Amino acid sequence: MPGIAEHERQQHVLRLLDGQGRVSIGDLIERFGVSAVTIRKDLESLERRRLLRRVRGGAVPHDGADEGAFEMRLRHSEASKQAIARAAAAHVKDGDAICLDCSTTCYYLAVELRARRGLVVVTNGLRAADVLSESDAITVVVLGGTVRRSSQSLVGDFGDDLSSRGRLSVGFFGLRSLSPTHGLMELSLEETTVKRRLAAACDRVYGLFDSSKLGRFGLHPFVATDHLTGLVTDDGTPDDVARQWSSRGVPVERVPVTRGGES
Numbered sequence: 001m002p003g004i005a006e007h008e009r010q011q012h013v014l015r016l017l018d019g020q021g022r023v024s025i026g027d028l029i030e031r032f033g034v035s036a037v038t039i040r041k042d043l044e045s046l047e048r049r050r051l052l053r054r055v056r057g058g059a060v061p062h063d064g065a066d067e068g069a070f071e072m073r074l075r076h077s078e079a080s081k082q083a084i085a086r087a088a089a090a091h092v093k094d095g096d097a098i099c100l101d102c103s104t105t106c107y108y109l110a111v112e113l114r115a116r117r118g119l120v121v122v123t124n125g126l127r128a129a130d131v132l133s134e135s136d137a138i139t140v141v142v143l144g145g146t147v148r149r150s151s152q153s154l155v156g157d158f159g160d161d162l163s164s165r166g167r168l169s170v171g172f173f174g175l176r177s178l179s180p181t182h183g184l185m186e187l188s189l190e191e192t193t194v195k196r197r198l199a200a201a202c203d204r205v206y207g208l209f210d211s212s213k214l215g216r217f218g219l220h221p222f223v224a225t226d227h228l229t230g231l232v233t234d235d236g237t238p239d240d241v242a243r244q245w246s247s248r249g250v251p252v253e254r255v256p257v258t259r260g261g262e263s
Contacts, residue, residue, distance in 0.1 A: 002032060002033030002034075004032065006042070009032055009034075009042060010042050010045065010046055011075070011076070012031075012032075013028065013042060013043070013046065013052075013059075014046065014051060014052070014076075015076060015212075016028075017052055017059065017060070017061060021060065021061065021217065022055075022058060022059070022060050023058050023059050024057055024058040025039050025040065025043075025057055025058050026057070027058075028042075028058075043058075043059050046059070047059070070104065070127065073104045074104045074107065076104075076212075077210040077212055077234075079257050079258060080210035080211070080212075080234040080236070080257045081104060081105045081108050081210055082108050083234060083255045083256070083257045084105055084108075084208050084209075084210065084232050084233065084234060084255060085105060085106075085108035085109040085111070085112050085208070086112055086255070087232050087253055087255045088105075088109050088112075088172055088206060088208055088232050089109060089112040089113055091170060091204075091206065092113060092116065092119070092170065094116050094117045094118050094119065095117070095118040095119070096119055096120070096169045096170065097119075097120040097121075097122070097166070097167075097168045097169055098119065098120070098121055098122070098168055098169060098170050098171065098172070099121070099122045099123065099168045099170070099171035099172065099198050099199075099201065099202055100121060100122075100123045100125060100128050100171075100172055101123070101124060101125060101171075101172065101173045101174055101194075101195055101198060102123070102124050102125035102126070102127075102128070102174075102191070102194075103125070103173065103174020103175070103208070104174065105172075105174045105208040105209070105210070106123075106125060106128055106172055106173070106174055106208065107125065107127045107128050107131065109128075109172055109208070110123075110125075110127075110128035110129075110131040110132050111131055113132065113138075114131055114132055114134060114135050114138065115135070116135075116137070116138065117137045118137060118138075119132075119137070119138045119139070120138075120139045120141065121138060121139070121140050121141065122141045122143065122168060122198070122201075123140070123141070123142060123143070124142070124143045124194050124198070126142075129142050143194070167201060167202070167203055168201050168202045168203065169202070169203055169204065170202060170203065170204040170205070170206065170229075171198055171199055171201070171202030171204070171205050171206070172206050172208055173195055173198075173199065173205065173206070173207055173208065173222070173223065174207075174208055174209065175207055175208075175209050175213060175218070175222075176213070176216060176217075176218045177213060177215075177216040177217060177218030178207060178209065178213065178214075178218070178231075179218075180225055180244050180245055180247075180248045180250075181225070182218075182221045182224075182225075183221050183222075183223050183224045183225045183227070183228065184207045184221065184222055184223040184228070185218025185219065185220060185221050185222065186218060186219070186220050186222055187217070187218055187219055187220070188220075189219075189220055192219075192220035192221075192222045195222040195223070196222045196223075199222060199223045199227070204229040205223055205227060205228055205229050206228075206229055206230050206231065206232055207223065207228060207230075207231045207232070208231075208232050208233075209231070209232075209233050210233065210234050210236070211233060211234050211235075211236030211237045212236075214237065214238075214241060225245075225248050225250060226248075226249070228250045229250075230250060230251045230252070230253060231245060231250060231251070231252045231253065232253045232255065233252065233253070233254055233255070234254065234255055234256075234257045235254045235255065235256050235257055236257070237252070237254055242254065
């Protein structure tokens with residue numbers, strides 16, 4: 001992909017890093033058709049923003065195990081996430097008490113829901129809360145905790161804050177990776193702790209993910225397979241993956257996506 005702008009090139013580097021766990025300078029030179037000096041400048045820029053860590057011959061994810069800055073992730077698979085959000089919104093009725101996590105897909109779901117009436121939305125996502133707070137017809141409950149800038153979220157063990165306040169009808173969760181054996185998984189222990197608490201307070205739980213999440217590495221399960229109501233993904237998710245989950249009693253909704261406009 002020679003000739004792309006610096007910003008786009010750096011986004012591609014982060015996507016490669018997210019999928020492969022490591023990138024090499026030699027591969028990036030060949031892939032982008034630029035000089036070693038240019039690639040090193042890209043890696044230096046991304047390292048200054050704490051989006052990766054340079055090592056001999058290339059780069060690896062930053063030690064903080066973040067997936068990258070929120071704005072960067074928001075644009076990755078944007079059309080897929082928006083289509084998934086529209087499909088997920090169909091599972092919400094006016095007057096429901098629901099949960100949205102801090103994922104970028106749930107941010108797009110918040111955008112879809114902001115015209116609803118009588119919703120109560122519990123979230124640890126700062127950006128989702130900001131979108132929903134524009135509506136006078138939606139009550140937004142933001143959990144206390146420590147701000148995690150990279151994911152625009154609040155993290156921390158808020159204990160039994162939810163258990164004494166009744167049940168939430170449905171919760172929606174983004175994820176780092178997933179497997180029929182382990183369920184939905186995250187890489188960050190901080191994010192996992194919050195998501196476990198939130199999911200435990202929900203009568204129904206949906207996992208939202210675009211097909212680029214398939215095959216990724218995750219460390220910490222936060223929703224077991226037998227507690228999942230369903231999965232909502234894009235039409236890039238293969239038939240055999242959908243069958244695997246269906247055989248475990250978890251329906252998979254695959255929504256069509258027009259990908260021509262994605263960045």
